[in-house]
Amino acid sequence: MSTPLDRPEYAASGPVPGGRPGRKLGPIADSVGSSHRAWLEPTRTSYLASGLTLADLSTRVPLAKSKLSELMRGIGLYPRWELIAGIAVILDMPVWPLQRLWRQAALDAQKTREWIERSSGKHPVTTSALIPPLEHGAFRETVEDAYRLYAQAFLPDGPRDTSVADTFDILWLSWNGALASPDMRSYAWNILRATVMAKTPHLDGRPELGTAAFDTVVLRALTYDADRMTQVTESLQLFKALTRLPDLQLDVMVLRRLYGFTPEETSALLGLPKPMVQSSERYAERFLESVFTPAPETEGPTE
Template sequence: MMAAPTPKTRRANAPGPGHAPVEDAGRERLVLTFDAFHDYHRELWMRYAHTQVGGRPAAETVVDTACARLKRDWKHALAQESVPRYAWSLLKEEIHRWLAERGLQPLLAGTAAFHAAITKLLRHGTRDEFTVLEGELGLYGAIADLPERQYDVIVLRFVLGEDEENVAEYLGIELATVRSQVRHARRRLARGLDMAIEPTETEG
């Protein structure tokens, strides 16, 4: 027959004073930090997803799924070198999954934001290539062929109109990296379209 636990044993097995409140406070902090991150990033994520999947309902589905994954992994995310970069990778994975399930490619060329941005990207609004649909689609194809980091920077910077500081913050990269990616992307696009480009202020 087992002996009844002594008061000393009971004290050893019981949670220490304040144990549950400490755990509750830790969980609450995680929730608060996630909510703040989510509120700050969601609008931009929605705008970016919209350029890729072509409609707000689809964008909401993709972003909601990415946010749910991020919330489940939030503690792990906080341990990463860059939380925004880790979160962005989850968003991109969900976008790629959504498109792949439907056999689609990113729908950037069909969005109003793309058509509003094409002349600004290479700063040649008077060139014939930018006044006809063929020119727009040619630029879209060239953008689509950019390396992934350059593609994201170009879409955020020129199509969605974010400034360089915001692009750096949303992607979790250095401001100098954003400027470098824009520089390389513009030169690559110009080569692909056989065009000269005008230098930007940061390149001049």
């Protein structure tokens, strides 16, 4: 399963943790869901970048080292907010986005609202947003509408909006890593893609485009020959073929052909050079053309 920070789909980098004494922190358990990973991965990244050991952390929060290890791997009971808030303070993490992601994951874990409020202890769940870094706010204002369009190609309105909101919360939590990366735009896009894909239904390992994307495909017909594309869209072959594209080519085609972004706009959103965007589009078009090239006609039997 792809995740926003640990296993990006293509070209991104975050902070590289240094070495530390003691046993190496194990990976996140495979059973951990996407909403839990949304806050756990940035927390792990902040911990690994802090230079602290689990023993160091254990002296500052009321939890044994073994239990902290389980928490950092997503093993055991879902953690109380009071504990996560204490860790956030030690790791100098922004509390508001962490709170929102923690709360959403708690609801997904079938925790009641009463449990959520009770588990907050002296650190109640905040309902009013704090101000993110100015650069984060400016970046969000620039790309949010485009991010929502991309998510809309795969998800209905509710999950679409949640995915976009989660993307910016995760980006806020990992802001230092974003600034230290070779290209913040690519770093942010990888978070968006992984967050959207975590909520997108998959068939045979490939994401399924949603109803909104299908409506757009029919309307735009990907600019191919109108008569042939009418037959293709009616049979849904093109719709299915798009999902067979490699990740980058699929993203480029969603932005370029479904929503009409220019190569320059697509390059800026993905944080990739314009020639790479154009090359990806050409390869995708060749694949689609190979899929829909009609077989040569053969003469029927003669009497």
